[in-house]
Amino acid sequence: MFKRLPEFYEEPDVGYSVYRLHFNENLFLPEEYYREILGGLESWEARYYTQPNNSSLAAKIEDHMGLPRGSVVITAGADDGLRLAIQLLHFAEERRLVVLEPTYSMPRILAEQLGIERVQLSYRPDLGVDVDEVARRAKGGAVYVCSPNNPTGHLVKELEELASRLEGLVIYDAAYAEFAGLWKPELYEYGNVVEARTFSKAWGLAGLRVGYLVARGPLASALKALAYPHPISSYSAKAVERALDLEKYVRRSVDEARAVRDEVAGRLLTDKYVGEANFITLKLEDAEAVAAELYKRGFAVRALGGRPLCESCLRFTVAPMDIMEKFLVALSEALKLK
Amino acid sequence: MFKRLPEFYEEPDVGYSVYRLHFNENLFLPEEYYREILGGLESWEARYYTQPNNSSLAAKIEDHMGLPRGSVVITAGADDGLRLAIQLLHFAEERRLVVLEPTYSMPRILAEQLGIERVQLSYRPDLGVDVDEVARRAKGGAVYVCSPNNPTGHLVKELEELASRLEGLVIYDAAYAEFAGLWKPELYEYGNVVEARTFSKAWGLAGLRVGYLVARGPLASALKALAYPHPISSYSAKAVERALDLEKYVRRSVDEARAVRDEVAGRLLTDKYVGEANFITLKLEDAEAVAAELYKRGFAVRALGGRPLCESCLRFTVAPMDIMEKFLVALSEALKLK
Numbered sequence: 001m002f003k004r005l006p007e008f009y010e011e012p013d014v015g016y017s018v019y020r021l022h023f024n025e026n027l028f029l030p031e032e033y034y035r036e037i038l039g040g041l042e043s044w045e046a047r048y049y050t051q052p053n054n055s056s057l058a059a060k061i062e063d064h065m066g067l068p069r070g071s072v073v074i075t076a077g078a079d080d081g082l083r084l085a086i087q088l089l090h091f092a093e094e095r096r097l098v099v100l101e102p103t104y105s106m107p108r109i110l111a112e113q114l115g116i117e118r119v120q121l122s123y124r125p126d127l128g129v130d131v132d133e134v135a136r137r138a139k140g141g142a143v144y145v146c147s148p149n150n151p152t153g154h155l156v157k158e159l160e161e162l163a164s165r166l167e168g169l170v171i172y173d174a175a176y177a178e179f180a181g182l183w184k185p186e187l188y189e190y191g192n193v194v195e196a197r198t199f200s201k202a203w204g205l206a207g208l209r210v211g212y213l214v215a216r217g218p219l220a221s222a223l224k225a226l227a228y229p230h231p232i233s234s235y236s237a238k239a240v241e242r243a244l245d246l247e248k249y250v251r252r253s254v255d256e257a258r259a260v261r262d263e264v265a266g267r268l269l270t271d272k273y274v275g276e277a278n279f280i281t282l283k284l285e286d287a288e289a290v291a292a293e294l295y296k297r298g299f300a301v302r303a304l305g306g307r308p309l310c311e312s313c314l315r316f317t318v319a320p321m322d323i324m325e326k327f328l329v330a331l332s333e334a335l336k337l338k
Numbered sequence: 339m340f341k342r343l344p345e346f347y348e349e350p351d352v353g354y355s356v357y358r359l360h361f362n363e364n365l366f367l368p369e370e371y372y373r374e375i376l377g378g379l380e381s382w383e384a385r386y387y388t389q390p391n392n393s394s395l396a397a398k399i400e401d402h403m404g405l406p407r408g409s410v411v412i413t414a415g416a417d418d419g420l421r422l423a424i425q426l427l428h429f430a431e432e433r434r435l436v437v438l439e440p441t442y443s444m445p446r447i448l449a450e451q452l453g454i455e456r457v458q459l460s461y462r463p464d465l466g467v468d469v470d471e472v473a474r475r476a477k478g479g480a481v482y483v484c485s486p487n488n489p490t491g492h493l494v495k496e497l498e499e500l501a502s503r504l505e506g507l508v509i510y511d512a513a514y515a516e517f518a519g520l521w522k523p524e525l526y527e528y529g530n531v532v533e534a535r536t537f538s539k540a541w542g543l544a545g546l547r548v549g550y551l552v553a554r555g556p557l558a559s560a561l562k563a564l565a566y567p568h569p570i571s572s573y574s575a576k577a578v579e580r581a582l583d584l585e586k587y588v589r590r591s592v593d594e595a596r597a598v599r600d601e602v603a604g605r606l607l608t609d610k611y612v613g614e615a616n617f618i619t620l621k622l623e624d625a626e627a628v629a630a631e632l633y634k635r636g637f638a639v640r641a642l643g644g645r646p647l648c649e650s651c652l653r654f655t656v657a658p659m660d661i662m663e664k665f666l667v668a669l670s671e672a673l674k675l676k
Binding site: 001002004005007008009012023025031037038040044045046047050053077079080083090091092093095113115168169200204205208209219221222224226228229230231233234235236239 | 339341342348349351361363364365372373379387390391414415417421425426433451453478506543547556557559562564572574577
């Protein structure tokens with residue numbers, strides 16, 4: 001019946017009793033922030049479907065971000081947004097997605113799962129982009145760019161050039177943008193840019209599964225057409241509306257995360273990518289073994305490998321300094337022991 | 339850049355101050371049920387990603403339903419499950435979905451959005467299925483069957499025959515199964531059946547966006563590969579785990595809904611589909627106009643049209659009898675006035 005079946009990669013379940021440094025959750029937000037967000041649910045919020053397309057929440061985000069009405073599409077986290085953007089290629093001149101490696105793994109997986117051809121290119125060793133080559137290979141399809149990029153953390157300086165040069169779509173993953181001081185969507189005026197944002201990283205609400213896409217009106221409508229009318233729970237919608245009024249906590253936590261990141265980076269002798277997000281990526285010889293040693297010591301981190309410029313890397317989330325102190329001890333042990 | 343763009347159909351936002359008889363939400367569940375489910379959220383549940391693939395919730399559903407481990411895949415409502423099942427056709431012999439009309443509109447929309455060819459067939463006037471024709475047209479692709487069917491409410495007697503005869507996949511939408519007394523997934527032993535279930539209808543939790551797919555192990559793994567690892571919010575996962583322990587409320591509400599449905603159906607003189615779910619579908623001459631009149635009177639219903647056997651239909655959710663009494667008055671006015 002099937003020519004082949006997609007393979008299931010089981011994300012390891014590290015639980016909640018270790019230090020979770022593997023998902024780039026924001027570990028700097030105070031309890032107070034959550035207390036103000038997590039108010040009581042009324043029974044109707046569970047019983048009834050949410051407002052179609054979460055139009056109130058979308059409008060609140062548009063106002064908050066200074067965007068025109070009709071430019072925000074609510075999604076179930078950024079992955080759901082990336083899925084919609086890639087799925088849009090079924091309607092494009094070419095069903096093709098260029099992915100610049102090393103980067104977040106989901107887009108290449110989504111392309112395969114959605115029947116879209118994937119073209120792998122790579123950042124230059126200085127992390128620059130060969131815009132000509134991208135334009136030539138993407139043609140009427142799309143390019144995926146994450147900035148700050150996961151796992152290198154670098155800001156992709158060529159984003160705007162890509163937007164103006166490409167015939168096709170630029171799918172711009174801004175999951176970590178707030179950590180780089182980019183609080184507002186930047187390129188939405190380009191008719192060929194879809195920007196994916198999330199409340200899972202800087203906003204510290206990964207458990208609620210809320211993200212959004214930003215695009216110019218007609219493109220936003222097309223993305224909305226591909227979304228379900230009820231992508232997120234009523235509770236999540238309400239909680240995110242409250243969070244938008246509490247941005248001061250998020251900004252403060254971002255400043256703290258950046259300061260700790262730079263301090264920790266300065267103390268690490270290993271070759272590494274630091275960049276502008278809330279993680280640091282070490283270039284090691286055997287990242288898997290070091291990650292396993294760290295897990296024994298109570299730290300979940302992410303071992304990455306087999307990508308250009310990231311043959312064997314270990315990415316960890318920056319946490320408050322008291323946790324980082326313990327982590328640095330565990331890391332130096334793990335590096336000796338592995 | 340695009341050959342064409344998908345068109346956005348904006349679901350009307352009827353709000354929560356009218357009688358919502360348009361989405362087949364379960365209006366029979368007591369406040370007590372919700373009070374027991376909607377407990378306090380802890381801050382970690384918002385901060386961190388949920389357990390990958392919601393494996394605890396999947397295991398609890400498997401135990402509850404008497405299914406073997408590895409047969410349940412958690413989805414963001416049944417629509418998300420249908421999307422995964424249809425997306426699986428990118429890996430099948432043929433990228434083709436047969437849809438038997440009249441039925442739920444989402445699968446035909448999803449097929450188009452996912453680059454899958456859709457073949458429209460129709461139920462016979464007696465609501466039977468021409469199994470030979472379906473098998474011949476679906477070939478190595480899939481057929482979508484909803485049972486009890488939306489909007490006819492009828493149970494598709496040929497489901498098992500389709501499962502054993504078809505070369506390809508049977509996508510079985512059991513969104514309303516509990517209203518027909520089908521509390522447990524039925525056809526999961528067939529290696530070519532994907533059954534979509536939801537907590538949005540009989541379980542009364544549409545606002546939480548939780549559904550699941552049931553399939554035999556290898557098929558379930560392939561579906562899990564297409565899902566995101568974190569499809570639903572942590573809060574929704576916890577609430578549904580609690581709801582599973584409160585099935586008695588749900589069963590009682592279903593018995594009440596069935597009794598009211600049959601009583602109301604007996605009092606309606608119009609030609610109609612009654613069937614086994616929590617709605618009744620009237621066959622009218624101008625369903626749109628009647629629906630508009632009803633909305634003026636405080637009742638949101640669903641006007642459907644342009645499908646075989648459902649040229650102009652009006653579907654309404656069965657609500658408790660006091661609401662139905664008012665609705666029947668409004669309906670008789672609307673039928674005269676339109």
